[in-house]
Amino acid sequence: MFCKNCGSEVSENAAVCMKCGFSVNDGENYCRNCGQKITPGAAVCVNCGTAVKNIVSSEQKSRVAAGLLGIFLGAWGVHNFYLGYQNKAVIQLVVGVVGLFLTCGIATTGIAIWGLVEGIMILTGSINVDGKGVPLKD
Ligand SMILES: [Zn+2]
Ligand SMILES: [Zn+2]
Structure with a gap:
């Protein structure tokens, strides 16, 4: 080398x-x-x-941290901000926050479930890279 x-x-x-x-x-x-x-x-x-x-x-971003953020704070897109998936994160944050007021939280619940699913996908390795394509650290 x-x-x-x-x-x-x-x-x-x-x-x-x-x-x-x-x-x-x-x-x-x-x-x-x-x-x-x-x-x-x-x-x-x-x-x-x-x-x-x-x-x-x-x-490298931590897989466990990203997964837990998705599971617990997925309604605000926090895991996607962490991983650098900016566009998806902004959509989740906006819909998550606005949904609280406009849909009495129904849309927010939907985003939370989306975040939960993504959190599980991160932990199980279905989502394996961050927004820049860098592999997650186990
Ligand atoms: Zn060379
Ligand atoms: Zn040298």
């Missing part, structure tokens, strides 16, 4: 590059797999096809 910052070879289990001191997860200049220089802004290495950006665990 290669340092993504300076392109020098680093051992497979190294946490930092010996040459430049960067964490092996940092940097987007060189391909981690083949060491080729990456075109700025490219998503994959043109040489070997490896994804440039690493999915770091801190960017």
Whole structure:
């Protein structure tokens, strides 16, 4: 494997590059797999096809947190805000809140059930990625 910052070879289990001191997860200049220089802004290495950006665990959303948010606060779309499904979240929040007043809560109950179902789908793995396509963390 290669340092993504300076392109020098680093051992497979190294946490930092010996040459430049960067964490092996940092940097987007060189391909981690083949060491080729990456075109700025490219998503994959043109040489070997490896994804440039690493999915770091801190960017992964928690499956349990998202599922519980859906089950308990699904009527306000909180789980979808958390996961970054903005459009769906806004619809659920608006219908959930407005439904309280206009439909005496009937629409809100519908959204709550929707959120509950999505919460269960998240927990069971039917919904497996967040709004950016990053896999959820178990
Ligand atoms: Zn380096
Ligand atoms: Zn490559």
